[in-house]
Amino acid sequence: MAHEIHTDANDPSNVTNPEHAQHHIVTPLQYTYVFATLLLFTGITVGAAYVDLDWANPVIALGIACFKAVIVILFFMHAAYQSRLIKMTIGSGFFLFIVLITMTLTDYISRAWGMW
Amino acid sequence: MDSALATTDHADVHAEHDHVALPQHRHHFETEEQQREAGSFGMWLFLLTEIMFFGGLFFAYLLYRNWYYPAFAAASNQLSVPLGAFNTVVLISSGFCMAVGVWAAEMRRKSLLVLMLVLTTFFGLIFLGVKYDEYHEKYELHHIPGDSFNISMFTNPAGYGIKEEPLAPDMAQKTQIFFFLYFAMTGMHAVHMIIGIVLLFWLTWRAHRGDFSSGYVAPIENFGLYWHFVDIVWLFLFPLLYLINRHPLH
Incomplete structure (x- = not known):
C-alpha cells in the first residue's frame, strides 16, 4: 500500500524516504553462492597453513579472512543493498578502527626508537 | 468547503x-522504509562498538605475538587445526541458515523461518560443544594460565613426542600470555554466541507464534546482523590463533 506513494516521482522534495531506502531481498541462491565461496576459502586457508611460505603465511591467512569478512558483510548482512547512510556508517566504523590501530602501532614502534 | x-x-x-x-x-x-532504515542504522552502530571491543583484543594479540613470537608459535601449535576448521565450517553453516531465515521471514514463510532458526541454533550449539572439548583438553594439559600452568610441554617437547624446538623456561612462561589471549578472545566470542542462542530461543518461539510472517521482519533481520558479526569475529580468530603461527608441519 504505502510503497507506491513513496517513490521518487511521487516524493520530489525527498521528504518521506530521505535515504531512498529501497528494500532489496537477497535470494537463497545468492546465499548459496556466498556459502560455497566461504567454504572454499576456509579450505584454502587451512591448506595454505601447512605450506611453508615464510612471511607470506600470515599475509595469506589474514587476506583470506578479510575477503571472507567482506563477502559476509556485503551479502549475508545485506550491506551491498543498503542506503548510502548505512554504507557510510559501516565504512567510517572500519576507517576509525584502522586509524586507532595505526596510531597505537606508531606509538609502539617509535617509543624505543633505535633501541632494538 | x-x-x-x-x-x-x-x-x-x-x-x-x-x-x-x-x-x-x-x-x-x-514510512515503513524510514523505520527500517533507522533500525538497521542503530544495529550497525551497536556492531561498530563491538568491532572496537574485539579490536582491542586483536591488537593486544598482535603486539604480544610480536614480542614473544617463539612462545606464541609453540603454544599455537598445540591447538587442533582440524577442530578449528570443523568449527569454522559449522559457524559458516549457522550463518547460512540465519541468512535463509531472513529470506523466509521476508517471504512470510513461517515454517521455513522456524526451521532455519532451529538449524541456526543447532549449529551454534555444536560449535559450543566443540569449544568445550577444546577447553577441556587445555584444562587436562594444565594449559590454562595461572598457578597450575605447566610449561614442561614447551621446555621439553621431545618428552611429549612433539617435534618442536624446546623453549628456554622464561620464554616458555610466555606461552601463558598466548593462552590467556586465546581464552579471552574465544571466551568472549563464546559469550556472544551464548547470548545469541538465548535470543534465538526467544525469536524461534515468537516466529512460531507468527510474529514475523506478516511483514514484520526487523527483529529477525537485526538479529541476523548480530549473528553474522559473531561469525566474522571467528573468521579472524581461526587464522590468528590456529593457523598463522604454525610452522608448517615437517
Whole structure:
C-alpha cells in the first residue's frame, strides 16, 4: 500500500524516504553462492597453513579472512543493498578502527626508537 | 468547503491510527522504509562498538605475538587445526541458515523461518560443544594460565613426542600470555554466541507464534546482523590463533 506513494516521482522534495531506502531481498541462491565461496576459502586457508611460505603465511591467512569478512558483510548482512547512510556508517566504523590501530602501532614502534 | 476539509482531516487521522497498530510502522516514523532504515542504522552502530571491543583484543594479540613470537608459535601449535576448521565450517553453516531465515521471514514463510532458526541454533550449539572439548583438553594439559600452568610441554617437547624446538623456561612462561589471549578472545566470542542462542530461543518461539510472517521482519533481520558479526569475529580468530603461527608441519 504505502510503497507506491513513496517513490521518487511521487516524493520530489525527498521528504518521506530521505535515504531512498529501497528494500532489496537477497535470494537463497545468492546465499548459496556466498556459502560455497566461504567454504572454499576456509579450505584454502587451512591448506595454505601447512605450506611453508615464510612471511607470506600470515599475509595469506589474514587476506583470506578479510575477503571472507567482506563477502559476509556485503551479502549475508545485506550491506551491498543498503542506503548510502548505512554504507557510510559501516565504512567510517572500519576507517576509525584502522586509524586507532595505526596510531597505537606508531606509538609502539617509535617509543624505543633505535633501541632494538 | 469547510465540512469537506474536516472530513479529509478526519480520514487522515483515521489512517494514522490504522497503521499505528503495525509493529513495522510505528507512528513516529513517516514510512515503513524510514523505520527500517533507522533500525538497521542503530544495529550497525551497536556492531561498530563491538568491532572496537574485539579490536582491542586483536591488537593486544598482535603486539604480544610480536614480542614473544617463539612462545606464541609453540603454544599455537598445540591447538587442533582440524577442530578449528570443523568449527569454522559449522559457524559458516549457522550463518547460512540465519541468512535463509531472513529470506523466509521476508517471504512470510513461517515454517521455513522456524526451521532455519532451529538449524541456526543447532549449529551454534555444536560449535559450543566443540569449544568445550577444546577447553577441556587445555584444562587436562594444565594449559590454562595461572598457578597450575605447566610449561614442561614447551621446555621439553621431545618428552611429549612433539617435534618442536624446546623453549628456554622464561620464554616458555610466555606461552601463558598466548593462552590467556586465546581464552579471552574465544571466551568472549563464546559469550556472544551464548547470548545469541538465548535470543534465538526467544525469536524461534515468537516466529512460531507468527510474529514475523506478516511483514514484520526487523527483529529477525537485526538479529541476523548480530549473528553474522559473531561469525566474522571467528573468521579472524581461526587464522590468528590456529593457523598463522604454525610452522608448517615437517
